[in-house]
Amino acid sequence: MRDDRPFAGPAPPAAVFFYSPDRRGEHAERHLAGFNGILQADAYAGFNRLYHGTRRPDPVTEAACWAHGRRNFFELADPALRKRSLLSPIALEAVRRIDVFFAIEREINGEPVQVRLAARQRRILPLLNELEAWMRVERAQLSRHADVAKAFDYMLTRWPAFTAFLRDGRICLTNNAAERALRGIALGRKAWLFAGSDRGGERAAVVYSLIATAKLNDVDPQAWLADVLARIADHPIRRLDELLPWHWRKPTTGRSAGVGTLASP
Numbered sequence: 001m002r003d004d005r006p007f008a009g010p011a012p013p014a015a016v017f018f019y020s021p022d023r024r025g026e027h028a029e030r031h032l033a034g035f036n037g038i039l040q041a042d043a044y045a046g047f048n049r050l051y052h053g054t055r056r057p058d059p060v061t062e063a064a065c066w067a068h069g070r071r072n073f074f075e076l077a078d079p080a081l082r083k084r085s086l087l088s089p090i091a092l093e094a095v096r097r098i099d100v101f102f103a104i105e106r107e108i109n110g111e112p113v114q115v116r117l118a119a120r121q122r123r124i125l126p127l128l129n130e131l132e133a134w135m136r137v138e139r140a141q142l143s144r145h146a147d148v149a150k151a152f153d154y155m156l157t158r159w160p161a162f163t164a165f166l167r168d169g170r171i172c173l174t175n176n177a178a179e180r181a182l183r184g185i186a187l188g189r190k191a192w193l194f195a196g197s198d199r200g201g202e203r204a205a206v207v208y209s210l211i212a213t214a215k216l217n218d219v220d221p222q223a224w225l226a227d228v229l230a231r232i233a234d235h236p237i238r239r240l241d242e243l244l245p246w247h248w249r250k251p252t253t254g255r256s257a258g259v260g261t262l263a264s265p
Contacts, residue, residue: 001178003216007170008112012246015181015212019201025049035060038168040175042068043158064161067174070098072151088148090138097131105173113169120166128163132156181212210245217245224248 003013020027025046032039032050040063041047050060076091101124108119135152142149155162165171185208195201214221228243235243 001175001181003177004170006109006172007116008110009170012244013177013213013216015178015209015216017185017205017208017212019195019198019205021198021201032060037061038063038164038171040065040171041178042175043154061164061168062158062161063164063168063171064155064158065173065175066098066101066162067176067179069151069155069162070095072154073098073148076148076151091148091151094131094135094151097127097134100127101173115169117166117169120169125166128166132159181216184208184212214245217248219245219248 001013001015002011004011005013018027018031020031023046025048028044028046029049034057035050036058038061039047039050042065047060047062049055051062053059073088073091073094076088077095078087104119104123108116111119135156139149139152139156142152144153165173195204210225211221214224224245227248232240232243241247
């Protein structure tokens with residue numbers, strides 16, 4: 001998933017789905033074999049070798065997701081989620097502190113990289129240092145079997161990844177953009193059983209990529225696909241980029257419904 005809009009970047013948003021028959025880390029390594037940059041994700045162990053110093057061409061920079069870190073505390077601070085009347089005051093305090101970061105991030109969303117970075121250094125860094133110190137003190141007093149201790153460990157053992165957003169203004173606080181793009185599959189799979197075969201899974205990934213990317217660019221996927229499929233056979237192969245969602249425009253007055261136009265290349 002790529003979305004430069006939070007830091008006013010020039011690239012249009014896009015999503016690419018890959019199919020794999022299981023969750024083994026080798027698939028992620030193969031999908032990202034030539035990738036060299038920042039990967040923001042949850043703590044899935046299958047990504048670990050991507051971050052390792054021996055990885056070639058270079059290690060991928062890990063950026064942790066604060067939504068995942070916050071969730072572990074939130075579930076302990078909300079009695080409704082825990083299905084019990086007791087809540088953890090420590091977890092509640094952790095959520096309160098983390099929510100301040102989210103509030104600041106909402107204010108600087110869409111600002112250029114340097115503006116975001118300066119605001120984070122000035123406003124978030126002092127609070128983040130206080131949070132780390134508080135977390136380490138509280139963690140030292142807890143049994144390793146305590147649920148809230150596990151929530152602390154999830155973040156403290158990955159602290160460099162959780163603080164990566166303070167070193168690069170392009171990094172968001174969460175990977176929620178990717179989570180939202182995946183939401184349609186997570187909900188839709190309740191309505192079907194399987195892709196039918198590995199080849200079917202690979203084809204489904206291609207279709208998901210097209211639909212999700214169209215949505216990210218505020219384009220109606222059905223209208224865009226209908227228009228592109230109708231013209232692609234006669235379109236010059238060297239100009240296929242002109243058919244991408246961010247070059248497409250909604251139908252103008254007088255055009256038949258479901259047909260779009262392309263922006264000038």
